[in-house]
Amino acid sequence: QKEVEQNSGPLSVPEGAIASLNCTYSDRVSQSFFWYRQYSGKSPELIMSIYSNGDKEDGRFTAQLNKASQYVSLLIRDSQPSDSATYLCAVKQEGGGADGLTFGKGTHLIIQP
Amino acid sequence: GAVVSQHPSWVICKSGTSVKIECRSLDFQATTMFWYRQFPKQSLMLMATSNEGSKATYEQGVEKDKFLINHASLTLSTLTVTSAHPEDSSFYICSATTGAGRYGYTFGSGTRLTVV
Numbered sequence: 001q002k003e004v005e006q007n008s009g010p011l012s013v014p015e016g017a018i019a020s021l022n023c024t025y026s027d028r029v030s031q032s033f034f035w036y037r038q039y040s041g042k043s044p045e046l047i048m049s050i051y052s053n054g055d056k057e058d059g060r061f062t063a064q065l066n067k068a069s070q071y072v073s074l075l076i077r078d079s080q081p082s083d084s085a086t087y088l089c090a091v092k093q094e095g096g097g098a099d100g101l102t103f104g105k106g107t108h109l110i111i112q113p
Numbered sequence: 114g115a116v117v118s119q120h121p122s123w124v125i126c127k128s129g130t131s132v133k134i135e136c137r138s139l140d141f142q143a144t145t146m147f148w149y150r151q152f153p154k155q156s157l158m159l160m161a162t163s164n165e166g167s168k169a170t171y172e173q174g175v176e177k178d179k180f181l182i183n184h185a186s187l188t189l190s191t192l193t194v195t196s197a198h199p200e201d202s203s204f205y206i207c208s209a210t211t212g213a214g215r216y217g218y219t220f221g222s223g224t225r226l227t228v229v
Contacts, residue, residue: 034218036220041204041225042222042223043119043206043220043221043222043223044157044206044220045220046218046219046220088156088157099162100147100149100159100162100172100208101147101157101159101208101218102159103156103157103158104156105155105156106156
């Protein structure tokens with residue numbers, strides 16, 4: 001069974017610092033990885049996707065993927081109070097068609113002003 | 114960008130009644146739509162996958178006769194919770210993709226279902 005593991009937190013980070021969120025997954029054939037942000041009572045919104053080993057940067061966000069270690073991370077630079085939310089790691093197994101995502105339980109991030 | 118509209122955003126119903134939730138892709142054709150359920154402080158759990166014009170594929174443990182899914186067009190999928198019970202109270206979220214899904218999934222705004 002595919003599993004995605006995240007530390008539930010809460011992770012408390014001072015405003016302006018770097019927030020580091022981690023995720024591990026169990027299914028070695030997974031090929032597509034996503035980070036979503038979810039505010040309380042709202043649906044997830046996509047922050048970043050990553051498919052290849054290494055780093056991918058988008059503004060203040062950097063996703064890192066290490067398939068050998070089955071590890072995905074998200075770095076948030078210059079953290080803002082508005083970044084306070086639950087961050088969900090999601091994994092998709094690359095198949096011939098479209099498969100649903102397997103989500104981790106999420107890390108609750110708190111940015112302290 | 115891709116937009117998925119989900120209605121209603123919240124609904125309260127009595128035990129034993131049925132509730133229908135709609136999920137529409139507004140600016141793209143969604144060949145595949147997914148339905149997730151999220152209990153408080155839990156992650157999203159995939160319930161079923163629906164492809165336009167074919168029967169939905171349900172995840173293990175999800176009752177297909179209780180959660181009826183219809184994907185009659187490339188822009189609309191519906192989830193009907195039949196004979197709802199309080200334990201069905203949850204946050205239901207749909208998601209859509211245009212193809213093989215490599216480029217991410219767009220989520221609807223979710224439906225908060227409360228069964229009393």
